Amino acid sequence: MTPGIRPLVAGNWKMNGTAASLAELRSIGHGFLGSLEAEAEALVCVPATLLTRAVAALDGMPVRAGGQDCHPLESGAHTGDISAEMLKDAGAGHVIVGHSERRADHGESDAAVHAKAEAAWRAGLIAVICIGETRAERESGTTMAVLSRQIAGSVPAAATHANTIIAYEPVWAIGTGLTPTPEDVAEAHAHIRAELAARIGEEARRTRILYGGSVKPSNAKELLSVANVDGALVGGASLKAKDFLGIAEAYLTF
Numbered sequence: 197m198t199p200g201i202r203p204l205v206a207g208n209w210k211m212n213g214t215a216a217s218l219a220e221l222r223s224i225g226h227g228f229l230g231s232l233e234a235e236a237e238a239l240v241c242v243p244a245t246l247l248t249r250a251v252a253a254l255d256g257m258p259v260r261a262g263g264q265d266c267h268p269l270e271s272g273a274h275t276g277d278i279s280a281e282m283l284k285d286a287g288a289g290h291v292i293v294g295h296s297e298r299r300a301d302h303g304e305s306d307a308a309v310h311a312k313a314e315a316a317w318r319a320g321l322i323a324v325i326c327i328g329e330t331r332a333e334r335e336s337g338t339t340m341a342v343l344s345r346q347i348a349g350s351v352p353a354a355a356t357h358a359n360t361i362i363a364y365e366p367v368w369a370i371g372t373g374l375t376p377t378p379e380d381v382a383e384a385h386a387h388i389r390a391e392l393a394a395r396i397g398e399e400a401r402r403t404r405i406l407y408g409g410s411v412k413p414s415n416a417k418e419l420l421s422v423a424n425v426d427g428a429l430v431g432g433a434s435l436k437a438k439d440f441l442g443i444a445e446a447y448l449t450f
């Protein structure tokens with residue numbers, strides 16, 4: 197947690213979900229009404245096929261819907277791609293860019309992620325920029341250097357607390373049930389805050405830095421209480437309302 201920063205619990209449904217999943221989304225929305233909405237903001241980034249229906253399902257509830265990727269350009273001959281403007285038009289408020297699965301599956305470079313973050317801003321979306329080291333990088337002791345390189349390459353210098361959220365996701369912790377120790381999370385988030393300050397100045401103090409990677413109700417309190425952890429980016433556990441709400445409920449205990 198960071199004094200003065202309102203936490204965000206964000207879900208990433210990845211390539212999961214059909215119309216039948218909207219009931220879970222509505223349960224997430226209902227669950228945030230009242231005491232949870234007082235403590236934290238909520239976002240669920242759904243597949244593009246569900247976005248308009250997700251926005252409708254969450255109408256009147258304190259949970260936003262977002263996208264999972266965008267093309268750098270506004271429109272054009274790019275079969276299968278979706279622009280930030282299209283996500284905005286569908287009702288998104290946020291878009292994830294540079295998730296490690298996209299960096300790996302689609303060869304996205306830091307420069308590509310940088311361009312996507314600027315595209316998000318152009319469309320009026322908040323960019324959730326993902327960074328994080330692989331297992332090999334962790335084991336070779338280069339985690340902090342990797343994070344520095346990714347921030348320098350992926351985060352545009354015009355980033356502000358209002359248009360950007362950083363998500364620290366150690367690649368080896370995603371979907372594995374493994375998590376870094378609280379001490380390791382603290383070290384990484386403090387490093388990210390310092391590197392952001394060097395890049396974007398004062399804005400870094402108010403910019404959210406989420407932790408992602410095997411966050412569950414059982415470890416949420418330990419991870420979310422770490423200094424400079426301003427929320428979570430949740431994959432698998434965001435698919436079930438009970439688990440997602442169980443994670444957010446950590447904020448009722450601080």
Ligand SMILES: O=C[C@H](O)COP(=O)(O)O
Pocket residue numbers: 208295365369370371372408409410411429430431432433
């Ligand atoms: O975007 C979310 C992350 O990749 C974390 O996924 P996970 O919670 O399934 O480990």
